[in-house]
Amino acid sequence: MSEYGYLKDEMKKAAKRAYDISLQSGDGGNLSVRIDGKELILIKASGASFGHLEDDDIVLVDFNGTLVSGDKKPSREILTHIAIYTQRKDVTAIFHSHSPWSVSIAQSSEILPTISLPLEMKVGRVPVFNIGASHADEEVAATVKELLKDNPLIKAFIQKRHGIFSLSSDIVKAEHTAELIEEAAQIALLSKISSPN
Ligand SMILES: [Zn+2]
Numbered sequence: 354m355s356e357y358g359y360l361k362d363e364m365k366k367a368a369k370r371a372y373d374i375s376l377q378s379g380d381g382g383n384l385s386v387r388i389d390g391k392e393l394i395l396i397k398a399s400g401a402s403f404g405h406l407e408d409d410d411i412v413l414v415d416f417n418g419t420l421v422s423g424d425k426k427p428s429r430e431i432l433t434h435i436a437i438y439t440q441r442k443d444v445t446a447i448f449h450s451h452s453p454w455s456v457s458i459a460q461s462s463e464i465l466p467t468i469s470l471p472l473e474m475k476v477g478r479v480p481v482f483n484i485g486a487s488h489a490d491e492e493v494a495a496t497v498k499e500l501l502k503d504n505p506l507i508k509a510f511i512q513k514r515h516g517i518f519s520l521s522s523d524i525v526k527a528e529h530t531a532e533l534i535e536e537a538a539q540i541a542l543l544s545k546i547s548s549p550n
Contacts, residue, residue, distance in 0.1 A: 355408050356422070357388070357395055357413070358408075360386050360388075360395055360524075361395065361408050361411050363386070363523075363524050363525055364384055364385075364386060364395065364397070364406070364411055364524050365406045365407075365408075365411075366525060367384060367448060367524045367525045367527070367528035368382075368384060368397070368403035368404075368406045368528075369403065369404065369405075369406070370525075370528060371403050371448070371450055371528050371531070371532075372402065372403035372404035373404075374532070376450050376452050376528075376531060376532060376535055377403050377450040377451060377452065378451075379402065380400050380401060380402040380403075381450075381451045382397075382403055382449055382450040382451055382516070383396060383397045383428035383430055383434075383449050384396070384397055384403075384446075384447065384448045384449060384524060384527070384528070385397070385428075385434045385446070385447050386445060386446045386447075386524050387438050387444070387445045387446070388413075389445065392415055392416040393413055393414070393415055393416075393421060394413070394414050394415075394416070394431075394434060394435070394438065395411050395412070395413055396411070396412060396414060396427050396428050396431060396434060397410060397411060397427075397428050398410045398411065398412050398423065398425035398426060398427060398428065399425070399426045399427065399428050399429055400425075400426075401425070409423065409424065409425065410425065411423070412424075412425055412426075412427050414427050414431060416435055416438070416439065417435075418431045418432060418435060429488075429489055430449065430488075430489040431489075432489060432490065432491060432493065432494040433449075433489050433493055433494055433497055433518070434447050435494065436493075436494035436495070436497040436498050436501075437497060437501065437518070437520060439498070440497070440498045440501040440502065441501055441505075441520060443522065444520040444521065444522070445521075445522050445523075446520075446521045446522060446523055446524040446526070446527045447518060447519070447520055447521075447527060448517075448518075448519045448521070448524060448527035448528045448530070448531050449516060449517065449518050449519070449531075450516050450517050450531055450535075451515065451516040452516055452517055452531065452534075452535040452538075454535050454536075454538035454539040454542060455511050455516065455517050455534055455535050455538040456511070456513075456514065456515065456516060457538065457542060458481075458511075458538040458541050458542055459481040459511045459512075459513045459514070459538075460513070460514075462481055462541075463480070463481055464478060464479065464480050464481060465478075465479035465480075465481065465511060465534060465537055465538060465541070466537070466541040466544075467537070468537070468540050468541050468544055469533075469536065469537040469540050469541075471533060471536075471537075472533055472534065472536075472537040475530070475533060476508050476509060476530055476533060476534065477506075477507070477508060478504070478507060479507070479508075479509050479510060479511060479534055479537075480500065480504055480507065480510050480511070481510070481511045481512075481513055482496065482497075482500050482510060482511075482512060482513065483512075483513040483514075484496045484512065484513075488515065493512075497518075507520070508520055508521070508530060509530055509531070509534055511534070517531045517534050517535065519531040519534065
């Protein structure tokens with residue numbers, strides 16, 4: 354088994370599940386885990402698809418975003434992941450997907466509506482934040498840090514026009530939380546059809 358084989362297997366499992374249920378299409382989205390006790394992150398390489406992630410599609414980087422091991426370029430959203438790990442010592446796994454219902458609800462909400470009781474019980478508040486036109490640069494990283502300072506216990510947030518970020522100590526659980534968020538966003542939008550007022 355390759356170095357960090359277990360962690361890579363868990364990342365591949367979470368990614369495949371997300372792809373199979375259309376939580377993430379194509380080669381978008383990314384996921385990472387922090388190596389216990391170290392300022393090192395395993396993260397999906399840029400351009401790799403959740404649908405068929407291989408060991409060499411997962412690279413090791415340090416907290417400066419510098420490649421430590423692997424041949425591929427880390428996800429372009431590495432700065433956002435580092436910002437989360439820096440701000441939240443309890444988080445060791447991050448799952449991120451461009452899930453359509455969640456991105457849609459974020460257009461008209463500052464927080465994910467908690468019509469869904471399972472969301473309220475298992476995840477709690479899921480804030481939506483808007484960082485303007487940027488996608489994943491240093492401005493986004495700084496905004497994410499501020500968001501997490503203001504909301505220190507959240508398990509997830511949605512970046513407007515972008516997608517879900519789910520924070521956990523386990524990458525499979527982080528993917529499950531993203532599923533629940535997408536489901537809750539779908540319920541919230543469908544409820545506008547069933548009771549528009
Ligand atoms: Zn993204």
